[in-house]
Structure formats: C-alpha cells, structure tokens
Amino acid sequence: MVTKTEETQLNELENQVENGGGGVWEYLCLVRKLKVRRSEIVLKHGLSILNDPGKRSALGPDEWTLYEQVAIAAMDCQSLAVAQNCIKVLQKKFPESKRVGKQEALLLEAKGMWEEAEKAYTSLLEDNPLDQVIHKRKVAMAKSQGKPSLAIEHLNKYLEVFMADHDAWRELAEIYVSLQMYKQAAFCYEELILTQPTLPLYHLAYADVLYTIGGLENLVAARKYYAATIDLTGGKSTRALLGICLCGSAIAQLSKGRNKEDKDMAAPELQSLAATALEKEYKQKAPAKLNLLTSALRSLKIS
C-alpha cells in the first residue's frame, strides 16, 4: 500500500513532469517502485526518453528496465505497436530470457489471443512452477475472459501454496462477492482482517458481507464490525454509519418476537448516535439530500 508521504511525493513529481519540468526519470523510478498504475503518463514520457538516443544512453543499464516499463504501459493503453517494438528490442538484447518471455505472453494477452497466451504461460510455468506473477496473470486472463469460476479455481490453487498473499485473498473475496457466494467471501475477508486488523476497509467489507448474508447472529456481528470501522476511521465513514442504522433496524425486525434481553445491547445508543452523526455530515456535505436522509432514517426507526 502506498503511504501518504509517498503519494504526495508522487503527485508532486507528476505535476512537475506534466508541466514540462524535469525529473522524468525520478518519476518513472517512483512509479516502478510503488507499482502504481499511471500508464498514460509513463508511456508519454518514457517514450520521449527512449526515442532520444542521447537521453537513452545516459540511462546505462537501466535502459532495459525502462523498455520493460514502457512496454507494459503501452499495453495498458492499447498502443500495441509501441509495445511490440519495445519487446522486439528487449528480445534482441536478451534472447531466451524468462522475463522477456513474460512480456511476450503479456502482449499476446493484450492482443486478445487467449489460447496462445495460455500456452505461453503454461510453458513458462513448467520452467518455474513457483513464479507468483505468472500465476496471477492466469487468474487475470480467466477473469477478463469472463470465466470467474475458472479464475476462482486458479486462485484457490495459487493460495494453497502462497497462503500469505493478502492481495490474492482480496481478489478472491471480490470475485466471490460478484458471484454472490457470500459465505466464501466472508471467509476471505476474515483472512484479510487477520493479516491487517487495523485497516478499516476490511472490517467494512466484512460487515457488508455479513449484513448481506442475513440472519440474527450475522446481523449482530455485522453491527459490531461497522462499529469497529467507525472506531478505526474516527467516525468519518458514512457507509459504516448507515450500516449501523440498517443493522439496528434489521435486528429489531428480526427479534420482534424474542426476549429483549437476548439482544446484545452493549451499546444501546449507538444507533441514534449514528443517525445524528449522519445528519450532521449530510448537512455539511450534501444539504440538498438531507430530506431524503431524514425520511429514510425515520422509516427505519419506525419499522
């Protein structure tokens, strides 16, 4: 994850580069280090360096890394000819290289030639069965071909070996949610919460999934996780505030016939406080919609 200082640094450099100042090479290095996706800018400025033989030779051995970076950026912007040229140059310099092989397979993928790309990746995997990037590319291919079940299968196999890769867990969770397999998605989000318990994003997503699954126990748990998100974000997460109100009303509905003492009322005022906080926020940020909000909240409380 990119930290705040790195983000500001990146934005500064980006402004500088876009407005004609120098510092293109530092910008490109930073983008590469942080693995952010700024393909248009990288393509434009990277190409300007590569096409200028003076600047290119000034880079020395980093020239090839730049070719690789520009090739990927070109594929992202669908300038396949540019990508092809860069890869040709790399191939001439490093024949038989696995890294260049990956780039070629990526180009096949970008062109939409799925079977060839699949074959290329499989052969690369034979040489190096523990290459994480190739596994992830296969998953991405399955996803972009619109075969989420195949993607899930690949991801599960990947995670059997590399079970500490939390990006992979996140991807799996999102695919499950898109397929409405909420129980599995909940499992994935639990894994994510385990690895990074202070990140409110995962608590929020987990709470959403729990709320969607439904059932009294899950609703109570969802409420707790919304509360955790509020705590971790200092009350600024509108979604969590709304989540608490919705949970509260859903729980009230479900437990109408039951004993009031069964309910876990550790924080009885939470719902009303959340409603007040919501109203305050809407007053500040979207006063036009305040009426909608108050009427919605009123209907929730009534039911």
Next chain:
Amino acid sequence: MAEDLVLDTAIRDWVLIPLSVVMVLIGILRYFVSKLMRSSPTPDAKMVKEGQVIIRARSLKFGANFIPPRSFRTRRSYFSNEENGLLHVPKGEGSNPQAQMFSDPNMAMDMMKKNLSMIIPQTLTFAFVNFFFSGFVAAKIPFPLTQRFRSMLQNGIDLSTVDVSYVSSRSWYFLNLFGLRGLFSLILGDENAIDDTQRMMQMGGFGFDASKSLSAEKDGLDILQHEWALPRFEQRAESVLRKLVK
C-alpha cells in the same frame, strides 16, 4: 611499565596499509567469485508452502481476537488437526535436518562451496600475515589491556616485558577481519556488506528447519484463548460518535 616505544613510520606504510588493502581486495574478489559460483536457488514448493503456512499461522495468532469465535475455532482445527492439519508434523517424519542436508546433493554442494570460499582465503591470508609480517611490533592500541591478551596479540614478539598495548600484525589482521564490514557496504552496495563474522554465523545455521517452527506455531495456537474484541469496539464507536456529534 609504561615505556613509550617509538614505532617507525615505515611500519605504517609497509605493514598496516598494505595488509588492509590486501584484505579489502580479497573480500571484493570473494564477493565476485561467490556471485559467479552461486547456483540460483530453486525453491522447493514444499518449503515455500511451509514458509507461507507459518506466516499465516502467525497472523492467525496475532489477529485472533478480531474474528468471530467460530471462525477462529475452524481455522485453528484446520491448522492443528491431528490427522491432516497443516501444522501437524508426524513424529517419525520430523525431519532430521542433518540427514536431509547430506542426502540432498545440491544442498551439500552449496554448503561446501560456501564453506570453502570462506576458509581458503582466511587460511591463506593468515599464513601470508604470519610469514611476512611477524616478529615485530606493528601498532599500539590506544587503551590498556590485561595480560591475558598477550598470547593472542603479541604472537611474534618474544619479550614478556613489552606492554600489552603493543601488538603484532596478527592482531591487525584480526581487527580488519572483524571491522571491514562498513567499508564493504560502501564499496559493494548496502546489501552485500557481509564480512567474515557474519559469514561464520551463517555457517552455523543450517538450512531452514521448518518442522520445529511448525510445531512451535502449533503449540502457540493450541494454547491461545480466543477473546472476541469486537464488543469492545461497539462501546468505543459510541464514544467516538458522541464526541463527533457534540
């Protein structure tokens, strides 16, 4: 006895500096040779998986209080189940790292290469120092030492009355041996700054003994009591909101 011996500056020019230069050059040479000779380690799939399992089990231990009790119990049994739990190492199989070391020819070769690349230059340099630079006082250590160090530091000097602070060139060799790490980090780039002491420590630690860490993690998980932290969060959220709303 605090007589002050006056040491010839020629000693500094022809002993101390050349010796340091030679050791630095040998270090650099060793670095390049090891880079050439190093076979790219093909990580075993099983070892990678074990490493990742350990990481996951560890994060389970740390984050256990953030997930509902049922999920925690499911995960814990997944890990420490007697038959097919991930962390469970059956008694017989608890791999003897030594045996594995010698049965796996690749690893044995690697180990030998590493050892050789360290022992040979050390032996050679030591013999070199002894041959060329023995029999005279090389330097004076600025702080006083006890008599016990005499045998180590004053090897070629056969006078027992000389102050222990005056040392022979063998001690300069040892000093360089332990101290050139900073110089190597400047010359070779920060990651390659291992000098001989660290390499000696690396010699001792044989391969990654996964089975012990696995059983350690399993024990850690077994004794863990799950205390769901989320109810506390509800109250904290309440207070946060109360402050916000005021």
